[in-house]
Each structure stands twice: as structure tokens, then as C-alpha cells.
Amino acid sequence: MGFNMGPNLLLLMAMVATNILSLYHLSSTLQSPKPPTPQPVPDQLLHQLHTIRATINHLTRLQHTTTSNTPATSTTTTIKTSIPSDLLLYSQLSTIASSCQNHPDLLHKYMSYTPFALCPLDSDLAESLILRGCHPLPRRRCFSRTPPKPTSSLPENPFPSSLPDSGVIWNKYTCKSFDCLNRFNPNLGFHPAHEITKFMSYKSELDLPIPQLLQIAKAANSVLRLGLDIGGGTGTFAARMKLYNVTVVTTTMNLAAPYDEAVALRGLVPLHVPLQQRFPLFDGVVDLVRCGHAVNRWIPLTVMEFLFYDVDRVLRGGGYLWLDHFFSKGVDLDKVYAPLIGKLGYRKVKWATGLKTDTGGLKNGEVYLTALLQKPVSR
Numbered sequence: 001m002g003f004n005m006g007p008n009l010l011l012l013m014a015m016v017a018t019n020i021l022s023l024y025h026l027s028s029t030l031q032s033p034k035p036p037t038p039q040p041v042p043d044q045l046l047h048q049l050h051t052i053r054a055t056i057n058h059l060t061r062l063q064h065t066t067t068s069n070t071p072a073t074s075t076t077t078t079i080k081t082s083i084p085s086d087l088l089l090y091s092q093l094s095t096i097a098s099s100c101q102n103h104p105d106l107l108h109k110y111m112s113y114t115p116f117a118l119c120p121l122d123s124d125l126a127e128s129l130i131l132r133g134c135h136p137l138p139r140r141r142c143f144s145r146t147p148p149k150p151t152s153s154l155p156e157n158p159f160p161s162s163l164p165d166s167g168v169i170w171n172k173y174t175c176k177s178f179d180c181l182n183r184f185n186p187n188l189g190f191h192p193a194h195e196i197t198k199f200m201s202y203k204s205e206l207d208l209p210i211p212q213l214l215q216i217a218k219a220a221n222s223v224l225r226l227g228l229d230i231g232g233g234t235g236t237f238a239a240r241m242k243l244y245n246v247t248v249v250t251t252t253m254n255l256a257a258p259y260d261e262a263v264a265l266r267g268l269v270p271l272h273v274p275l276q277q278r279f280p281l282f283d284g285v286v287d288l289v290r291c292g293h294a295v296n297r298w299i300p301l302t303v304m305e306f307l308f309y310d311v312d313r314v315l316r317g318g319g320y321l322w323l324d325h326f327f328s329k330g331v332d333l334d335k336v337y338a339p340l341i342g343k344l345g346y347r348k349v350k351w352a353t354g355l356k357t358d359t360g361g362l363k364n365g366e367v368y369l370t371a372l373l374q375k376p377v378s379r
């Protein structure tokens with residue numbers, strides 16, 4: 001120490017001090033025997049949190065390691081001897097995911113909230129950050145909002161006649177009901193009863209009805225119990241598989257409509273993760289991965305390669321990858337995508353292509369690929 005204390009050390013000390021103060025405040029609030037009535041947040045605390053935030057920004061800009069900016073590690077010198085190192089590792093607070101820094105405007109908006117109160121109504125802002133790779137989100141100290149008048153009569157059946165509007169906070173959407181969404185576009189999947197025929201019929205080679213898929217797996221002595229549906233919209237594939245006692249989780253984003261809520265209202269598991277994110281599943285644990293319409297030529301090639309390798313990571317040996325109506329330009333399918341898929345070294349169980357005959361498809365010379373591929377049992 002002495003007179004040459006650098007600015008970094010000063011910042012660090014300020015940070016440790018304010019963290020300890022806010023921790024003290026938090027713990028004294030927790031220990032208080034009074035029932036938690038909403039209280040105004042003291043100015044001093046807001047000031048402390050502001051200082052912490054500013055300090056984090058400074059430290060990150062100075063490219064310092066973040067290992068010493070949490071209360072958990074600031075006390076490590078005294079407890080090092082008695083606590084296993086793994087535990088210290090697991091209790092590190094990660095303040096900001098690295099991509100968050102690339103969007104300071106959004107991040108600033110997102111982090112401008114009142115701690116210990118209700119979070120702002122800004123799920124769209126969270127969605128924007130997640131889509132830009134900012135995950136996990138750094139906001140940790142407010143209560144997320146729930147719909148004002150939730151219903152207790154939630155459907156047991158994944159194909160109910162309608163979804164309860166009261167299960168959604170509609171503020172951020174143009175539509176204020178599922179009916180409105182269905183009138184706007186009946187193909188978005190928000191009318192579960194209309195979804196019941198999907199994945200069941202064979203109209204062209206591009207279709208792979210679920211009974212046929214199950215038959216293929218059974219004939220290969222490969223059991224299907226767990227699946228991941230990437231970009232699964234309102235969860236219709238998972239809904240249908242549930243009726244066959246297969247558990248499928250669905251990745252879905254709330255792009256202009258409450259897809260995650262809709263999946264959950266059907267009694268299915270929505271995973272709120274974008275296409276570029278590592279799937280929150282362990283290696284080699286699922287029997288089946290389906291890539292729906294969301295996986296297509298609009299995804300940058302590098303991202304798509306990462307995606308396929310992550311699919312490979314979560315699939316067990318002998319598991320299946322189903323590319324369902326993957327679309328690209330005809331020339332790219334042969335030159336780009338087929339070789340990319342080929343790199344995985346999977347066995348082609350089904351490989352069907354056909355022209356994409358809608359307006360966009362005809363204009364861009366697009367084709368569909370539906371492929372069922374089996375991961376090698378061992379490498």
C-alpha cells in the first residue's frame with residue numbers, strides 16, 4: 001500500500017466496501033422479523049448500487065480479471081483453508097456475460113431498475129439481449145412479474161380447445177388475446193386444437209409422420225424417450241410426442257408473440273434459448289433432436305455449424321437428428337449444406353428433397369430437405 005495506490009486498487013477497494021455494505025443491508029433485511037411489506041428503497045442503497053455498477057464497468061473496461069469483485073471472493077483470504085476449492089468456484093458470481101458488453105445501451109436500460117421491488121415490464125428488452133448473446137442476464141434483484149389474474153384451470157391436455165389468455169402478460173404485444181393472434185395468422189400455432197393433425201400425415205416425401213419415426217427407431221432397436229425440438233414454436237411436436245409418452249423439451253423465443261407461455265400453458269417445457277446458444281443439456285443425453293423451420297438458410301453458416309456440433313454434443317450415440325423441412329437455395333444445398341451435414345458422419349436413414357413452392361421459395365429458387373440421420377453408436 002502507501003502513497004502509490006493505483007486507481008485500480010482504489011476502485012477495487014470501493015467495490016469491496018460497497019458490496020459489503022449492500023450485503024449487510026440485504027442480510028439485515030432478510031433477518032428482520034417483520035413481514036415483507038413493500039418499502040421505498042433508501043437513497044443510500046441506490047447510491048451504493050450505482051457505485052457498484054460503475055465500478056464493474058470500470059473494471060471490465062480495464063480488462064481486469066473479475067475474480068476479486070464479488071463479496072464471495074473478497075473474503076477468501078480468511079476462509080481459504082476450510083472451504084474446498086470447488087465450492088469457491090461454484091459460488092463465484094458472474095456479473096456480466098461477455099456479449100452483454102457489446103450492447104451498452106440495451107444493457108443500461110435493462111439494468112436501470114429498482115432493486116428489491118417489482119421488475120419493470122420489459123420482457124422484450126430481455127429477449128433482445130438474449131438474442132444478441134447476452135446470457136445469463138445480469139439483473140438479479142427484482143421480482144419478475146406474473147399475469148394479474150391467473151386462472152387455476154390450466155389444461156392437462158396438450159391439445160386443449162383454447163389457451164387461457166390470463167396466463168400471459170400481454171402489455172408488450174399488439175394482440176391482447178390468443179384469439180387475436182389466431183385471427184392475425186392461424187398458422188402461428190396458438191390454436192392447439194388445430195395443431196392436432198400436424199406430424200401425423202404423409203402428403204409428400206418431405207413428411208415424416210411420428211408413427212413412422214417411432215417405427216424406424218423401433219426397427220433399429222433404438223428407444224425414443226427424450227427429445228429436443230429446436231425452434232419449436234408453440235410446442236406442437238412435444239405435445240404430440242407426449243401422447244406417445246416421449247418427453248420433448250422445446251426451445252422457443254417470444255418473437256412478437258408469447259410462444260414460451262403458450263408451450264407452458266400446454267403443460268410442456270419451454271426452453272427460452274436462442275439458436276446460437278449452447279443447449280442447456282448435458283452431453284449425450286437425448287435420443288432425438290428435431291430442427292424445425294427455424295433452422296434454415298437465414299442462419300449464418302458458422303452459427304449453423306456450431307449449432308450442428310452442439311446438437312451432436314447432446315445426442316446420445318445412436319440417437320437421431322431430424323431436419324424437418326430445412327430450406328435453402330437449391331445450389332447451396334449441394335455445395336454448402338449437404339457437405340456441412342456430412343461432416344457429422346451420421347447414417348442417412350431418410351434424405352428427401354423437394355421444391356419450396358411458396359412465393360418466397362419460387363422467387364429465391366429454394367428447396368426443402370427433410371432428413372433423418374442417425375449418430376454413430378460410438379466414435
Ligand SMILES: *[C@@H]1O[C@H](CO)[C@@H](O)[C@H](O)[C@H]1NC(C)=O
Pocket residue numbers: 243244245
Ligand atoms: C402412455 O402411458 C400411459 C400410462 O402409463 C399408458 O396408459 C398409455 O398407453 C401410454 N401410451 C402409449 C402411446 O404408449
